[in-house]
Amino acid sequence: MPATLGSLLADRTFGLRAVGHIDPERLDLPVSWVHNSDLPDPTPWLEPGQLLLTDGGQFLPPTSAEPDAYCIRLRERGVAGLGFATNVIHPVIPDDVIEACRRHSVPLIEVPRATPFIGIIRHVADVEAADRSARLSWTLESQRALARAAVRHDGLREILRTLSSRLGTWVALFDAAGRRLSLPGIADVPASVEAEVDEQTRMLLRKSAPASVRVAGPHAATLQTIGQAGRLRGVLAVGADTPLDSGHGDLVESVIALASISLEQQRAVSDARLRLRTGVLELLIAGRGGEAARSGAAVWGRMPSPPLLAGRVPVFSGSQSLLDELELMATAEPESLFFAEREEELVLLVSRHRLAQLGSLLAAHDTTAGFAELDRWAALGRALAEAAYAAQYAREPGSVEFAAIAEHGVMGTLRRGGGALVARRMLTPLDALPAEHRDRLVGAARAWLDANTAWDPAARALGIHRHTLRARIDELGELLDLDLSTFGARAQLWAALELAAESGAATS
Template sequence: MASNLAPPLLPTLRRLLAQPGLELRLLTPEWQLPAHALDQPVEWVHSSDLADPTPFLSASQVLLTTGTQFADPTTDDYYRDYVCRLTARGIACLGFGTEVVRAGTPDALVAACLAEGLPLVEVPYETPFIAVARAAGDLVAELRYARNTWAQGAQRAISHAALRPDGLSNILSELSRQLGHWVALFDAGGALDRVFPRDAFSGADASPALRQVQAEAGRLLRRGQRAGTTLDEGGETLTLQTLGRRDQLRGVLALGGVTLLDQASQHVVTSVIALAGLALEQNSAQGRARGHLRSGLLQALLGGDLPLVQSVSGELWGSLPAEPVRVAVVSPPPERLDALAELLELRVEERPGHLFFARDGRQVLLIVDPAADPLLAELVDFGLHVGVSDRSDYRSLPHAAAQARQALERAHEGAAGIVEFEVISRQGVLAFLARTDASEVGRATLRPLADHDAAHGTALLTTLRVWLEHNGQFGPAATELGVHRHTVRGRISHAEQLLGRDLGAFHARADLWAALLAAG
């Protein structure tokens, strides 16, 4: 496909020097100047005879002077310092007007410009400075018109690309071709979805650049708001813009190149952002329809109709994960449900047969194979708490879902993270009671001992805990408490009287131990 790159932003010094009628003569031979010195962009032409005009100049300007600041005799150091100030400011070229103050251009000025790599041209007496400035202005206006014309053509080409199959890929490819930049699309989870040209990140130095862009895309997505940013990295200007509505971001469009985007280019990019956002919104609408189908299949699966779900899933998304499976449950905020669904759809496409997911009320239930830890970690990066069941077969799926929901309840007690039901089951039922509303019941059960200790300065409650921890053995309990075992025996007898319970019975001890755990 032929290239259709945008015209340059500004005219080059070479083109200005070649304008007919100006008769500008280059005094510093091109072969003695730095490479591409004559191909620098020229922003404007300014004239000044100040000894230090740099406060009134900007980079990429041409400075014209008649040399009144060079009073005779002027030392070589004076010329060198003058030129150094200009090059430090980023001046593209110095023009010396002859026969106004002095005949010819000072040899010391030529030498200083050659030493600093600054192009120096002689402006003949017959060429007024205003003519040079007007010629530069005409070139700038000509290029501005050319760029506006290019922008209109580029927008038409991109609109036509959107009508072809896989319109989203085609408009991104066309944008890359028109700008001469690479263009990348990151999905709702921050992963690279597609890039044009396709080998943009295949070079030896591409991985750091990709990591930089991907990290910034992930940061924008985590904010959950429409946003854009521009970065300078490795000589490239990187531009990133989120796609989609606030709190329902669909991805990030990123592009990079060695040239800056001017207003015309930005108009083209803005049109692509609109088209890409529309395409992703349409994909989202289709995703919601698939979501309703997924939810229906989940209910069929929980109801035991495995053949039906296998048949439908196999046609649309690939086979279900092979047994044994685990169930994971998350409760995303309502405004992030669509973004999460898009992320999971992408993961299904990447690894068919390893994930099935569906909404179940306000929760999202995932059926995954045992090797799904990276996906679960990605959900945590999404800012979610995750509850995970033990391994299960499909016949026991309702039981596994109940385990995952219990684990999710535990997960919500801390920061975003993963809690597996296996961890809860190892802690035992009594430990689980301590995390429910049984705490008030536990404190009420133990209140007679707590009140007695407060009123009389005794240690019945502490003694009861230590005694139960030592399986009701008086000797080890006494050793830990630092008292005689008969003292422990007496305290436990007193506790029995206050509680009205026979602590020789197992169920009474178990009940009090549960009360101690629940009371905290």
């Protein structure tokens, strides 16, 4: 431990005495060096944390330093304290110096005549050297301990246990998805700071760049990302009530380097598994379900089997954190979830009971997937096409089922897909007609279509001759460029009239 004002006062060799009250926190601050000077303003040669010793010559003529101004300069410079020798120039410390130190919170220590300044200086220097030597020894032994831990079977966790033991504090490791890894035998994150550590971890990962942050509080912590910009592999959190010193910081940096190597190795394995997933999916799409099931079972133990929901994210950005969380979900229950990347999309096969959980995960990553019923592998292509269609109609991130869209029928789909706008464009030629003429043509078309395009019943309903009705329908077909002798054209006309009426267009 470095020398402090408290340790110097406690050392009877020097016979030092505190003059007035000194804040206990100031007594525990390290003294970085000891400097002696009788200059009226010694601050240009002082650094924060240093102890200044003086005989008090500056407070005598001809210099006669003003005590208040003198103490203000010392305080602003951040000195650890002022040691004033007595029975050398001054028999006692002058009262105005004592008052100035009190007013400006400069710790004041009386140094007896029998105590040479050089003795205090050498003592602090020896303590500092011994402290450096101890820190170096501690660092070397800690690095050796890390090296021994790294070659153990469970290397990553042993490294973190060593770090926790050497620092005497809790340690937590988060993966790229922001999940805390289980570390048996290591002190857990204190409840008082757990929520803040979790939130700061997510913030660091979202930035996707190397960074660190300190969490304040009764159980403070230092958080440091692991990995390179755009390829973060996780975050290491270390409990520390004060910022880490150089020795502790070097140890943490070594752990981060070793953890980064370990996580990169795990990532390589994970990437290989993702490629294997893509291969299994291609087998399923090719109709080779048996081979796909055998290949999947060899790696994951089991594969989902219909009935399932087939999901599709048509444009997938490749979010690594989402893939990591999907891997964890699939590992926990492989028979109910399978996923794979295919070109620029993400395909998901999930059991009905896991859909809500999966939807929440997708929403948390601002991702939308459509899902469709899959009752047999042979229908996978159709289900994926329906899923892609459903994804287009999602109004917010998460999951949307094709069945929810299909239950509204074809007309419902047309309504959702802007069919009213297309209908209005199709009927635009009618806008050029006088209102009365337009209403006659539209009324004739509605009666004719309601009568299943039978001429006589429609004419009777309108109270006109069937030749008159035929003439109006022919005119309408010519205006709209539709061959109303065909079923397709009649279906288009009916749909256009229905959608335009719903949109409030004047077509009746």
